[in-house]
Amino acid sequence: SDNILEIRNMKKHFNLGNGKILKAVDRFSINIKRGETFGLVGESGCGKSTAGRTIIRMYDATSGEVMFNGENVHKLQGNKLKEFRRNAAMVFQDPYASLNPRMTVGNIIAEGIDIHNLYTGKKRRDRVVELIQAVGLNEEHINRFPHEFSGGQRQRIGIARALAIEPQFIIADEPISALDVSIQAQVVNLFKKLQKDHGLTYLFIAHDLAMVKYISDRIGVMYLGNLVEVTTSTEMYANPLHPYTESLLSAIPIADPEIERTRERIILEGEVPSPLNPPSGCPFRTRCPKAMDKCALAMPEMKEVNPGHFVACHLY
Ligand code: SF4
Numbered sequence: 111s112d113n114i115l116e117i118r119n120m121k122k123h124f125n126l127g128n129g130k131i132l133k134a135v136d137r138f139s140i141n142i143k144r145g146e147t148f149g150l151v152g153e154s155g156c157g158k159s160t161a162g163r164t165i166i167r168m169y170d171a172t173s174g175e176v177m178f179n180g181e182n183v184h185k186l187q188g189n190k191l192k193e194f195r196r197n198a199a200m201v202f203q204d205p206y207a208s209l210n211p212r213m214t215v216g217n218i219i220a221e222g223i224d225i226h227n228l229y230t231g232k233k234r235r236d237r238v239v240e241l242i243q244a245v246g247l248n249e250e251h252i253n254r255f256p257h258e259f260s261g262g263q264r265q266r267i268g269i270a271r272a273l274a275i276e277p278q279f280i281i282a283d284e285p286i287s288a289l290d291v292s293i294q295a296q297v298v299n300l301f302k303k304l305q306k307d308h309g310l311t312y313l314f315i316a317h318d319l320a321m322v323k324y325i326s327d328r329i330g331v332m333y334l335g336n337l338v339e340v341t342t343s344t345e346m347y348a349n350p351l352h353p354y355t356e357s358l359l360s361a362i363p364i365a366d367p368e369i370e371r372t373r374e375r376i377i378l379e380g381e382v383p384s385p386l387n388p389p390s391g392c393p394f395r396t397r398c399p400k401a402m403d404k405c406a407l408a409m410p411e412m413k414e415v416n417p418g419h420f421v422a423c424h425l426y
């Protein structure tokens with residue numbers, strides 16, 4: 111199949127006790143094609159990191175299916191599970207917290223190599239050197255410690271660590287959000303180059319649409335644990351359908367000062383509701399400028415409005 115991942119109605123609910131259920135991710139369904147970058151976007155707390163962690167089985171799914179190369183990730187055991195762990199890696203948001211400060215960079219990068227017994231001795235060292243060079247750092251860096259590096263360099267080390275197991279699929283959870291703006295483009299370009307060199311598939315998580323624009327082939331927008339719109343990157347910018355996506359796009363500054371001055375900004379009223387007490391019906395209705403009576407009554411289903419363009423909204 112063209113799809114490396116087929117995710118059907120994945121849910122991740124946390125039982126907080128006292129009858130409280132946090133629906134962090136609800137009815138999440140997407141396919142990810144082999145070799146593509148799928149951008150997952152939404153405000154912090156909308157469930158995108160939880161979705162990523164459930165896909166990669168850092169968390170068990172509450173229900174639904176995550177099919178990776180045709181096999182249900184959450185049912186894998188033994189060697190099949192090991193094989194999955196080698197095929198799917200993660201790059202974390204915080205390059206300061208995600209690297210063990212007491213390990214040398216070489217040993218950090220080699221973690222996956224050691225866990226999976228891929229190489230030892232000189233071959234292991236050669237592989238680590240190859241990896242550190244692939245992310246734009248030098249051989250001499252492998253004996254140093256994380257605190258000796260800048261944020262951008264640390265994120266490169268995190269990427270080398272993810273690559274070490276030769277994965278097919280990488281989840282990058284806001285990998286550039288903690289970096290200086292001047293460094294972000296370099297790291298995005300590194301992701302692109304590595305994708306080309308290694309045929310990688312990415313799930314690229316970000317909190318705003320501007321960040322994923324240049325890297326994503328397709329984009330999914332999440333709000334309060336729900337996917338609300340999925341389409342190609344081009345279509346998402348040219349023809350956003352969901353009112354929430356429209357508001358996210360209107361928040362991106364435009365370089366042309368004339369357009370910037372005259373265009374309309376959609377300012378959302380109110381706060382994102384607590385996921386412990388979500389609104390009835392459409393999760394966006396308490397802030398939606400286009401909400402109608404029926405939006406309080408029923409949760410809109412995801413519909414394919416144009417070929418490959420899915421939206422969950424009663425307007426369509
Ligand atoms: Fe707005 Fe209603 Fe559409 Fe929800 S279903 S986004 S409240 S118009």
Ligand code: MG
Pocket residue numbers: 154155158159284
């Ligand atoms: Mg997050």
